[in-house]
Amino acid sequence: MQLTANIQSYNFDHVLLNAAGVMCQTTAEIDTVLASKHTGSVVTKSATLANRKGNPSPRYYELKNGLGTINSMGLPNEGFDYYMNYVATKATEKPIFFSIGGLSKSENINMLHQLQDSDFAGLIELNLSCPNVPGKPQTAYDFETTEEILTDVFSFFKKPLGVKLPPYFDIVHFDMIASILNKFPLAFVNTINSIGNGLVIDEATDTVVIKPKDGFGGIGGTLVKATALANVRALRQRLNEDIKIIGTGGVTTGRDVYEHILCGADLVEVGSQLAIEGIEVFERLENELREILTEKGYHSLAEVRGQLKVIS
Numbered sequence: 001m002q003l004t005a006n007i008q009s010y011n012f013d014h015v016l017l018n019a020a021g022v023m024c025q026t027t028a029e030i031d032t033v034l035a036s037k038h039t040g041s042v043v044t045k046s047a048t049l050a051n052r053k054g055n056p057s058p059r060y061y062e063l064k065n066g067l068g069t070i071n072s073m074g075l076p077n078e079g080f081d082y083y084m085n086y087v088a089t090k091a092t093e094k095p096i097f098f099s100i101g102g103l104s105k106s107e108n109i110n111m112l113h114q115l116q117d118s119d120f121a122g123l124i125e126l127n128l129s130c131p132n133v134p135g136k137p138q139t140a141y142d143f144e145t146t147e148e149i150l151t152d153v154f155s156f157f158k159k160p161l162g163v164k165l166p167p168y169f170d171i172v173h174f175d176m177i178a179s180i181l182n183k184f185p186l187a188f189v190n191t192i193n194s195i196g197n198g199l200v201i202d203e204a205t206d207t208v209v210i211k212p213k214d215g216f217g218g219i220g221g222t223l224v225k226a227t228a229l230a231n232v233r234a235l236r237q238r239l240n241e242d243i244k245i246i247g248t249g250g251v252t253t254g255r256d257v258y259e260h261i262l263c264g265a266d267l268v269e270v271g272s273q274l275a276i277e278g279i280e281v282f283e284r285l286e287n288e289l290r291e292i293l294t295e296k297g298y299h300s301l302a303e304v305r306g307q308l309k310v311i312s
């Protein structure tokens with residue numbers, strides 16, 4: 001059974017990896033994801049130029065009944081140089097996604113210049129969708145600014161670059177973001193980031209469950225699956241063929257992975273469920289996916305990708 005994928009010249013032997021933010025802040029965590037026999041890659045925690053402690057705790061909470069998670073981490077990370085040093089010294093067969101999430105356009109441009117001038121030979125993910133830094137907007141909800149940033153970036157950047165997008169909820173917005181993204185030689189888009197600024201309340205105490213922003217935080221897991229699938233599908237229908245899609249959001253079973261691929265995902269990321277279940281999640285999901293493919297008589301993911309049926 002072939003569970004492979006590719007983005008440009010990069011080949012992935014497995015379809016799964018972590019979602020940025022989960023199990024990827026320290027070198028030990030990144031190593032753990034890379035070492036799994038059931039991951040095709042790893043994405044590093046979105047880096048800012050300087051290291052950050054992030055928001056005050058509690059800043060992460062698991063909802064009851066497996067509904068998912070809420071978080072407002074606030075970009076805790078070890079700083080750009082730490083991840084640069086990691087990729088410069090790490091020997092691995094798996095292509096690595098280096099995620100950056102600068103607090104301003106100039107910070108992102110600065111990091112991209114350094115990546116451009118370095119020996120880093122993996123892929124770069126520009127995070128345009130962090131909902132959790134107080135006072136900072138989710139960039140990719142501002143279409144004009146998004147186009148401006150990508151124009152500046154691609155004026156000098158030549159390595160394979162993709163963007164991490166927030167979820168969109170309106171057909172017009174799918175059209176608008178796709179028409180902007182199609183103007184650029186993007187290697188991929190990653191959809192979706194968490195659904196920003198949800199609110200979860202503790203039943204016993206009538207209190208919010210996380211401290212930052214008085215309880216507002218990004219929602220992930222089961223609750224976001226339908227939105228994630230819609231974004232993967234809508235973007236696959238609108239983006240140039242050579243822009244690949246990483247499907248992220250609401251993956252807790254092999255069936256969820258399968259549905260992301262049906263909607264057109266090339267790779268699939270696991271966030272909340274990786275945080276909940278740990279590294280073993282990849283083996284379980286891969287086994288469940290294999291079972292579904294076997295039962296349906298498929299021999300590779302390529303036969304499934306984008307093959308979602310509609311009712312005529």
Ligand code: DHB
Binds near residue numbers: 133
């Ligand atoms: C954080 C959350 C995100 O969804 C993201 O894209 C980047 C950072 C965070 O809170 O750390």
